[in-house]
Amino acid sequence: MALSSMTGFARADGVVGSAAWAWEIKSVNSKGLDVKLRLPPGLDAAEQAIRQKIAGHVTRGSLFANLSVKREAAASEVRINETVLAQVLEAVRLITERLDVRAPAVDGILGIRGVVDVVEPEETEEERMALQTAVLAGLDKALADLVAMRRAEGAALGAVLNERLAEIAALKQQAESNPARRPEAIKARLAEQIAAVMDTGKAFDPDRLHQEALLLASKVDIREELDRLDAHVAAAAKLMGTGGPVGRKLDFLAQEFNRETNTLCSKANDVSLTAIGLELKAVVEQFREQVQNLE
The missing domain is CATH 3.30.230 (Ribosomal Protein S5; domain 2)
Structure with missing residues (x-):
């Protein structure tokens, strides 16, 4: 469809x-x-x-x-109410005999209400x-x-939505291959942060410091968000290929796109990754706006 x-x-x-x-x-x-x-x-x-x-x-x-x-x-019909006319004529006869007056003219009789009706033909x-x-x-x-x-308008919308999906997939790939996600980059950034803390002269428990480093590394990992974006792009492409009244489902996917993008931005540990996340948010919003027009 x-x-x-x-x-x-x-x-x-x-x-x-x-x-x-x-x-x-x-x-x-x-x-x-x-x-x-x-x-x-x-x-x-x-x-x-x-x-x-x-x-x-x-x-x-x-x-x-x-x-x-x-x-x-349609031509109107003139109908004479025979019963009323007979009653009127009888009344005229009685009046003229009793009062010895001239009978009224025909137009006068026809002008009496109920004698003649002009009706429209019924369907x-x-x-x-x-x-x-x-x-x-x-x-x-x-x-x-x-x-x-x-x-016809849906076909035009579909072309636009496919372009947006392609942009989302491309930006997702940029985020995945971003140098800031490499283990050595994360390690170097953590080392800088730890060195800055150590310069304060405060003593730290090495085991606790190691635990905090692992926690920080897990917080900046966006592997799960990237995998979900992949899955959402595939699901949206499948729905659009199926056609029919899929607007509601695509609207739900647009919300999921937005949720994963927000999480990606919050986890970004580098300005370059943040820039990709912001651009991704803009494309997702364009996708959502167009989806609102679909049946």
């Missing part, structure tokens, strides 16, 4: 019957999958199916999906299902385009 970023945008639209629909989907970074939907009235029943489709394509990111539907204005169940089917198919297309965009 390919690496994917968490940012992307896609749009899909179409027409079914008298309705024109359009999907707009965008996603940004998030710790998990957070889907925000905006649906027009009448399509609430499709929400569960929509969420299932999204979850089938995207596993991480804050995703905003907006569906808009515009219907062409049939077949039309509603056809629209729902069309927008779900359109969602599939939009999600496919979104995934393609996220993978």
Whole structure:
């Protein structure tokens, strides 16, 4: 599987019957999958199916999906309420007979509330299902385009991350071959420190002095940190080669990189080794920042 970023945008639209629909989907970074939907009235029943489709394509990111539907204005229908009209006409007849007045004109009768209604045609169940089917198919297309965009960005991120991993491996090798790590260099540095202490004129127990020297030598040994950096580089490379939603695992490895680098810097017994450690910290931070964008 390919690496994917968490940012992307896609749009899909179409027409079914008298309705024109359009999907707009965008996603940004998030710790998990957070889907925000905006649906027009009448399509609430499709929400569960929509969420299932999204979850089938995207596993991480804050995703905003907006569906808009515009219907062409249909011809209104004029409906006469026969029951009300009959009651009105009967009332008119009674009034005109009793009062001996002229019957009202037709427009007057039609103007009475309830006699005539102008209604918009209602959407049939077949039309509603056809629209729902069309927008779900359109969602599939939009999600496919979104995934393609996220993978394209993921490929670019992968290239950058591989460069950072190569830099980490190279700096680790520099630290491993640094002259300050050689036993003779450590011995010479310890000898200088001991000589400086002895110049104070204080007496020291030779056995205790030997123990302190061994302790100091063990404190500046970075063999374990170098081995762990090697293991983390290999694990990160394997994850990136596997692809898919590996952002969380790589983020964890970035934290481990940082932990080993901090320990290396604290153990450094020479300015040259400290400089390598600081440069390593900078590259690890760059790696971590880019990993935050991966799904």
